[in-house]
Amino acid sequence: MLKQFLNLKLSQKLSPQQIQLMKLIQLPTQAFEQRLLEEMNENPALEAGKEEEEYVKDEFETEDYDDFDDAESERIDADEINIDDYLSDDDTPDYKTQTNNYSDDDEDYDIPFAAPISFHQDLINQLNTFILSESDREIxxxxxxxxxxxxxxRRSIxxxxxxxxxxxxxxxxEKTVERLLHVIHELEPSGVGARDLQECLLLQLKHKTPTEYIELATDIIENQFDAFTKKHYDKxxxxxxxxxxxxxxxIHEIEKLNPKPGGSFTGNTxxxxxxxxxxxxxxxxxxxxxxxxxxxAPTLHVSRDYQEMLQTYKESKDKSTQQxxxxxxIKQKLDSAKWxxxxxxxxxETLFVTMNAIxxxxxxxxxxxxxxxxxxxxxKDIADIVGLDISxxxxxxxxxxxxxxxxxKLIKEFFSEAMKNDQGEDVSTLEIKKILQNVIEEEDKHKPLPDDQLAEILKEKGYPIARRTIAKYREQLDIPVARMRKKM
Known part of the structure; x- marks a missing residue:
C-alpha cells in the first residue's frame, strides 16, 4: 500500500563559489597561474595590472527601471542592481598592497626550445646504417x-x-624475428632491446674488452644469475x-653496467x-x-570599459530593451570578476595562515x-589552530x-603520527625513521643488520619498536632487507 508522508531532514550543500574556492586553494603556483589566465580569457570584465588612474564617479540616486530575466531565470528589478557597489573605490583589496616576484626592471629572456632527436628515432637512424632487405627492415x-x-x-617473440x-x-x-633482434642488440646504447635484466647485462658485458674479471662476470650473469641477485657470495x-x-x-664490473639503457639516452624527450x-x-x-x-598574489581590477558602460547606462534617459x-x-561579468x-x-589568506601555523x-x-x-x-592539529576544516x-x-x-620540501612531509618513547613522550614517526636510516647507513655492509637487531638498537636508543614496525618503516624508506644490503 502506497502512503504519502513528510520527512524533514537537514543537509549541507556547498555553493558553486565554495567549490571553486576549494579548487583554487588546492592548486599549486603554476597551476594557479594557468587558472588565472583561463578566467581572464573567459571574463572580459577582469583585467590584470594596476589601473592607471582611479575612477571618480558622481553621486546620484538610482533610478527605477523595468525588471528583466537574469541568467538564472530569476526576476530582478533594475533597482536591485546597485551600480555604485561596482564603482566604489573605497575598499582596496589586500593584494594591491603586496608585491610579487617580478619587477618592471627585470628583463625577459626567451628560452629557446630544444628539439632533440627522440630515443626511438636515434635507434632508427642507427638501423639505417645496416644493410637489410626491405622486409627485414620493416620487421x-x-x-x-x-x-x-x-x-x-618486454614481449615474447x-x-x-x-x-x-x-x-x-x-x-x-620466429627464427627471422630472432635473427633481426640480434641486429637490434648491436645498436647503442649497449643493452638496448633486451627482454629482461639478465640479457641486458650480458649484452653490455659482451661489448666490453675481454679481461679476467669481465669473463668471470659474464659467467656469473649467464649461469649463476639467481645466486648473484640474492647476493649468495659464499656460493x-x-x-x-x-x-x-x-x-x-x-662484481664491481657488473655494478658499473646500466640496468636501464634507454633511461640514460641524452635525447630523451x-x-x-x-x-x-x-x-x-x-x-x-x-x-x-x-x-x-x-x-x-596577482594584481587584478575590473575593466574600465565595463565601468563606463554601466555609467553610460545610468546616465541614459531612454532605456531600450537591448540596453x-x-x-x-555586464552585471553578471562584474559579479564573476568581483567574486x-x-x-x-x-x-x-588560507595559504598563509596554514603555512604560518605549520x-x-x-x-x-x-x-x-x-x-x-x-x-x-x-x-587536525593545524585545523584546530587556524580554525579551518581538515579537508x-x-x-x-x-x-x-x-x-x-x-x-x-613538500608540506605534507612535515605531518606524521605520534609514538611513545621509553620516557612516555610523544615522538614523531619521522624522527624514528631518520634514526633508523642513520643506523642502517652506519652498519657494517659486510654484515648488515637484520630487522630484529635493528629493533634492539632502536630500543637501546629509547624507541621500543616491534620488528614488524621496523620492516614497515624500512620499506617506506625504500631500504632493502639485510641480505640485499650486503657488499663484498
Whole structure:
C-alpha cells in the first residue's frame, strides 16, 4: 500500500563559489597561474595590472527601471542592481598592497626550445646504417617501436610475430624475428632491446674488452644469475673457486653496467617537472620569516570599459530593451570578476595562515634543520589552530612546496603520527625513521643488520619498536632487507 508522508531532514550543500574556492586553494603556483589566465580569457570584465588612474564617479540616486530575466531565470528589478557597489573605490583589496616576484626592471629572456632527436628515432637512424632487405627492415623497425623507454622489449617473440601479421600484414616466423633482434642488440646504447635484466647485462658485458674479471662476470650473469641477485657470495666463491678480491672485482664490473639503457639516452624527450615553491621560510636574526610566492598574489581590477558602460547606462534617459540586456550581461561579468578577486584574496589568506601555523608548530626543525626535531603533527592539529576544516588543510599540504634553508620540501612531509618513547613522550614517526636510516647507513655492509637487531638498537636508543614496525618503516624508506644490503 502506497502512503504519502513528510520527512524533514537537514543537509549541507556547498555553493558553486565554495567549490571553486576549494579548487583554487588546492592548486599549486603554476597551476594557479594557468587558472588565472583561463578566467581572464573567459571574463572580459577582469583585467590584470594596476589601473592607471582611479575612477571618480558622481553621486546620484538610482533610478527605477523595468525588471528583466537574469541568467538564472530569476526576476530582478533594475533597482536591485546597485551600480555604485561596482564603482566604489573605497575598499582596496589586500593584494594591491603586496608585491610579487617580478619587477618592471627585470628583463625577459626567451628560452629557446630544444628539439632533440627522440630515443626511438636515434635507434632508427642507427638501423639505417645496416644493410637489410626491405622486409627485414620493416620487421627491424617494428622491433625498435616495441622498445620501451627503459630500453627493453618486454614481449615474447611469438607475440611479436602475431602482431606483425595482424597490425602490419607482415607474415614472418620466429627464427627471422630472432635473427633481426640480434641486429637490434648491436645498436647503442649497449643493452638496448633486451627482454629482461639478465640479457641486458650480458649484452653490455659482451661489448666490453675481454679481461679476467669481465669473463668471470659474464659467467656469473649467464649461469649463476639467481645466486648473484640474492647476493649468495659464499656460493659463488665455492662455485668458481676464486678469492674474495677476484669476486669483488668481477662484481664491481657488473655494478658499473646500466640496468636501464634507454633511461640514460641524452635525447630523451620526457618532460622534467619544475617545482615552484609556494612559500619561502627565511631565518632573520634568529627568527623565522614566512613569505608567500608573489605569483600567488596577482594584481587584478575590473575593466574600465565595463565601468563606463554601466555609467553610460545610468546616465541614459531612454532605456531600450537591448540596453537592459546589456546591463544584465555586464552585471553578471562584474559579479564573476568581483567574486574571483575575493576568492584569490581568500586563497592567499588560507595559504598563509596554514603555512604560518605549520611553521610555528615545527619551529625547532625550521630553525635547525634537524629532522629528528620534527614534532608529531596531524591535519587536525593545524585545523584546530587556524580554525579551518581538515579537508582544507589537506588541500594545502598535499600540493604545495615550501623553500627552506635546508631545501625545498613538500608540506605534507612535515605531518606524521605520534609514538611513545621509553620516557612516555610523544615522538614523531619521522624522527624514528631518520634514526633508523642513520643506523642502517652506519652498519657494517659486510654484515648488515637484520630487522630484529635493528629493533634492539632502536630500543637501546629509547624507541621500543616491534620488528614488524621496523620492516614497515624500512620499506617506506625504500631500504632493502639485510641480505640485499650486503657488499663484498
Amino acid at each position: 627491424a623497425e617494428f622491433l625498435v617501436g616495441s622498445i620501451d623507454d627503459m630500453g627493453y622489449i 611469438p607475440d611479436i610475430v602475431d602482431d606483425l601479421a595482424f597490425t602490419q600484414a607482415v607474415y614472418t616466423d 659463488l666463491l665455492q662455485k668458481y673457486n676464486v678469492s674474495n678480491d677476484q669476486l669483488k672485482k668481477a 620526457k618532460v622534467t617537472e619544475n617545482i615552484v615553491p609556494d612559500f619561502a621560510i627565511r631565518i632573520v636574526e634568529g627568527k623565522l620569516e614566512l613569505s608567500l610566492n608573489g605569483r600567488n 537592459k540586456e546589456a546591463v544584465q550581461f 574571483f578577486i575575493d576568492a584569490i584574496r581568500q586563497r592567499q 611553521m610555528h608548530y615545527q619551529e625547532d626543525f625550521f630553525l635547525e634543520g634537524d629532522e629528528t626535531k620534527l614534532k608529531p603533527m596531524i591535519l 582544507t588543510i589537506s588541500r594545502v599540504a598535499n600540493s604545495k612546496y615550501v623553500e627552506t634553508p635546508y631545501g625545498t
